[in-house]
Structure formats: C-alpha cells, structure tokens
Amino acid sequence: MNPVVRVRDLVKAYPSGNALDGVSFDLEANTIYGFLGRNGAGKSTTMSIITSQLFATSGTVRVFGEDPYENPRVLGRMCFVRENQKYPESMTAAHALRAASLFYPGWDHDVAEQLVADFRLPLKTKVKKLSRGQLSAVGVIIGLCSRAEITFFDEPYLGLDAVARQIFYDRLIADYAEHPRTILMSSHLIDEIAGLIERVLVIDGGRIIMDETVEEATSALTRATGPTAALDRLARGHRVLERRTMGSAGALVFHGIPSEAASETASHAGVRLESVGLQESIVHRTAAAATATGPELSPSSMEGALS
Amino acid sequence: MIEEGRALFLQIAESIENSIVDGSLAEESRAPSTNELAAFHRVNPATAAKGLTMLADKGLLTKRRGIGMFVTAGAREKLRAERRAVFAARFVEPLMVEAATIGLNAGEVIAMVKDRAAAVGAQS
Amino acid sequence: MSQTARIANVIRLQFVNRHPFLWVPLLVFGLAVALSLIIYAMIPETGPKYGGAAQAPMWTFLFVGVSAMTLTFPFSQSVGLARWEFYLGSLAAAAVGAAAMASAFIVQGFIERATDGYGMNGYVAHLPWLWESGWWAAWLTFFVFTLMAFVLGFWSATVFKRWGMTVLVAVLGVLGVAIAGALLVVSRREAWGEVIAWFATAGSLQLTGWLALLTAVLAGLSYLTLRRAVP
Secondary structure, three states, X not given: OOOOEEEEEEEEEEOOEEEEEEEEEEEOOOOEEEEEOOOOOXXXXXXXXXXXXXXXXXXXXXXXXXXXXXXXXXXXXXXEEOOOOOOOOOOEHHHHHHHHHOOOOOOOHHHHHHHHHHHOOOOOOEHHHOOHHHHHHHXXXXXXXXXXXXXXXXXXXXXOOHHHHHHHHHHHHHHHHHOOOEEEEEOOOHHHHOOOXXXXXXXXXXXXXXXXXXXXXXXXXXXXXXXXXXXXXXXXXXXXXXXXXXXXXXXEEEEOOXXXXXXXXXXXXXXXXXXXXXXXXXXXXXXXXXXXHOOOOOHHHHHHHHO | OOOOOOOHHHHHHHHHXXXXXXXXOOOOOEXXXXXXXXXXXXXXXXXXXHHHHHHHHOXXXXXXXXOEEEEOOOHHHHHHHHHHHHHHHHXXXXXXXXXXXXXXXHHHHHHHHHHHHHHHHHHO | OOHHHHHHHHHHHHOOOOHHHHHHHHHHHHHHHHHHHHHHHHOOOOOOEEOOHHHHHHHXXXXXXXXXXXXXXXXXXXXXXXXXHHHHHHHHHHHHHHHHHHHHHHHHHXXXXXXXXXXXXXXXXXXXXXXXXXXXXXXXXXXXXXXXXXXXXXXXXXXXXXXXXXXXXXXXXXXXXXXXXXXXXHXXXXXXXXXXXXXXXXXXXXXXHHHHHHHHHHHHHHHHHHOOOOO
C-alpha cells in the first residue's frame, strides 16, 4: 500500500544538540497511530515538520507523494492543532471553531455542537481566558470535526479530566469508524489509548526505536514469576530486561515468547507466564534502547517519565 | 472487561463466542457490526474487524454481502463441543494443582464439587 | 475547495473578529474627530483651521499588522494553510480594512465641505493639499498610507518571529538612523526650503505613488521573511 506520509532521515539540529537524529517512518492510510516517547524525545518537532510549520535541517518529508512546503494541495488535507496552540487575539472559542471550519470542506457542525455540549465548553469566553482543559477541548474539537485526511493530536488530553478524556476517545472511535482517516496521536497515557491505536511509533533521543503493531509490541515481551531456579532455566537464550527477586522466588521480564515445551516445563515447576501490557512493554524497551546507545536509565525512572 | 496483556481481538472474539454459547446471540441472527463492537469495547475498528474475521474463519459467523455477519447454524453446538474438549485442561487441571498445593486429595475435591453443584442447582 | 476560495477564507479568518480591522480604527477616528472639534471650538480664530488628527486610525493598522502575524499566523498553520495563502489573504483583509477607513475619511471630508467645517471652519478630513486632485486622490492617499502601516507592522512582527528582538531593534535602528541622517543632511545643507517646495509641487498624488512603491517593497520583504518563519 502507498503510505500517505513518508519521512526519511529527518534531522533537526539546534545549537544545544539534535532534536531529531535521523527519523524515518511511513504512515499508512486509514490507520490510528500512537506516537509515544518521553518529553523532549522529538514528537512535536516531527509533527511540526510534517505539516511544514517547522523546517528540518536535513531529510525529506512526502505527504501524498508531494513536498508539503507551501503546497496547499497537501497542507489543506492535514490538521495539526498544537498542544500550546496560539489563537488570534480576542478570539472566542466560537470564533476559533468557526474559523477552523472555513478550511475543511468535510467539517461536521453537528459533531462540533455535540462535543461543545459534552465538554461544557463556554463558547463566548475568549480563548486566552480558557482553562488548560478547555483549551485542549477546543483543539480536540477542531481535530475531530475537521475530518482532515491526516490529523495530528499532540497530547490532546492535557487538563482534561477522566470523563472528558473518555468522551474524546469514544467520539474518536465512533467518528473514525464512520470516516476512516490517518491519525497520529502523541500521548503519555499509553494504556488509555492502547485499545484505540493500531500501531505504535516510539521515538527516543530523536530516533524511532519502535515501529510496529500494538499486538507485536505487547507480545514482544514475557513476564514470568515463580521459583528463581525455574525462571533462570526458562529465560535461557532470551534477553532479560528486568529481574527482581525476593527470597527464592522472583520475577523476570524478557524478550520473546518461550517455546510451548519450555512453557509447559516451567508451569509444572510453578512458574506463571503472562504477556506484558503496552505501557510496560514500551517502558522496558525504551530503557533498553537507552542503555544500548546512551547513559543508563533505570526502568523505574522511565516509568515516571512516561506516565 | 478488557484485561491487560491478551490480544484485544481475541478478547472480542471470545466475548461474541460467550454470547453464542449462552444463547444471548441466537443462531441465524445478526452479529454486532465492526463499528458497534469498536464503540462498545472502545477499541480500534480494525481490531474489532480482526475478531470478527477470526470467528468467520472458524465458521461460527457467515458473511451476508451488504447486510453483515450472521451466526452460523450449528455454531452454538460447535462451540460447546470445543469447550468441552478443553474443559479438563483449562479448568480441572489448575483446580487439581491448587488442591495439591493446599493438601486436598481428589476425593475431597470431588465431594466439594458435588456439594457446590447442588447449591448452584438449587439457585438456578 | 478552490484556491480562490481558500484565500477568500483567509480574509474571513482575519474578519472572524471585526474589532481590530474595523471597529477599533473607526472608534479611534471618531475620537480623533471629536477631540479636534473641541479644540477648534476653543480657538477664537475665524480663518480655516486644519488638523492632522485623521492619521490616528492609520496607525492602529500597525498593531493590526503585528497581531495578524503573531497570533493569526500560528492559527493559520494549524488549519493547513500555506504561508503564501495566509499572506495574500491577510494583505487582502488589510486592503478591505484600509478601504473602509479611507471611505470613512472621505465621507467625513464631504460632511466638512457641506457644513463649512462644522460651521466653525475647522477641518480634519477635508485637507486642501490631499483633496486638490479630487476626492478619489484623497481616498487613495489614505488607503495606501493605512496599508503601509499594516505591512510595516506585519513585517516587523515577522522579523521578530524569525530572528528575535535584537535583530528587530537593529533593523528598526538602521531605518531610524537612515531617516535621521537624511534629515541631518537636509539641515546641514540648509535645503529645507527646497524639500518643502518639492512636496508642494509634487502634490499628494505623486507622493501617494512613492508611498505605494515603498509599500510594495515592504510587502515583498515581508513575504520573503515569512517564507521561513515558524509559528
């Protein structure tokens, strides 16, 4: 299939270092992607460059096969409301929605109205006076109602409470089911969006370290708990990412899935096997990537950063 | 409802299988659509579609062009047979492992099973 | 959506809130006229009295230009506009605003002519030098001047966005020094008489032509600066 977005060897250099250090990936049509990674990993930078808001130092971006720079044919089919989006002075929330609707032929006024009610967004309030959550709501409504063929959500949940986030996720699925499109959503709430997304792109230190389906990501690691002797036998030949022990019992997280026979033997020895959730899987593998290429980071410090 | 770790499409397929087995989704009736499943389980429609495809491949659902998926005639009995086949491995074996750990022998377990069965029977 | 429709929508985007482009400058104009009339009423002189208060609303377009760039530009980028589309649409919006202001100015001038300067020979809009080639020449001068204020504000903000405060101050400083230098040269050569004579003979129309040229150059510079600006 032809990718709708093709990113190759993107480098964004700043005097303080490279924000992006050779980023390459494709986005396929009609797929929801989770764009994950620690703060400062390069998520917003990448999305800004794809939409031509920011310029890469080197590398190429193709959207629908074309260079997006100053190219309305391509830019007009994308929507990227930034996490810290600026709005014109003295614009109200109603103004912002009406202004955005001008540029998207597929804009859905009914869904917009419904979402305004669901989020209890005060339409007559100036955008600069809105709370963090209300500001996020404006961005979410624009992103969803634009029905843009490629929509970017940059941490869309900031300041939204659990109820509002659930409204967003439910609306996203319902609207996506009716009007499939390509969505790239950055998030730190990995487990919250694990069911929504089909693929994960994980960026760390300006490089893509994971680009796979959610199923691949969650089945890549195995957790085993039980007697340490049996655990060691089971993990032989696998790359162990985490090892914790307490007396003669322990817990291991390792790469790969043990063979049927090995699992059988282990379970008779009292070992319990389970696969690892998406968030934990990403935490472990981000930590592993960091130790392989850079300074050592403990998984526990990663967990705090990612959640 | 959605547990961590196991592939979501398997969980969705299983939830439909459960409905077929317990009769709430009758044979020859229309199965939930991809979009209905996606909205209900709060998952990506592609995941829901994968669950449905799996059931169709197993012959439990039949696609009727332009209308949707329908529960195949005989699907319920097929599922019951399938589950009976794995009942011993899936339920009895862990039961006996736990019984051995806490020092219960087979006779005691059987007595408990009979006892419980009577209670469940009285309730339903 | 056609290309023209997209650019027309940028005009609508700039006019989603009509305060900065229309109501604020009109309010400033109204206040300037009112203030001038109060002052004229206090002057016992019976001959014609002229004032320059009508230029006040032109300068509000400096700030309109600044805010079109600093706040509307980032929004335009989030809804998938190319920079050139945003720029053309914004210039067109400024032209619409400037035309409205120039028209208000002309209407005011006609009122002054009809009422002999509000019955006290006081003029804010009907200034002989501007009107000597006709009302349309006065309209054009006001229009071009207002548009130039917008472009100047827009360009300054773009320079600030791209290179920061230091470069903006440096650019404005260089412009200021150039103007001061020119004034100094005129003074040193004691040539003020010639300069005034030139302005008088050139007339408002020729001056407007030069102003239009300057505006076009600034507009070109603005676009070149915007091409690589980041919201």
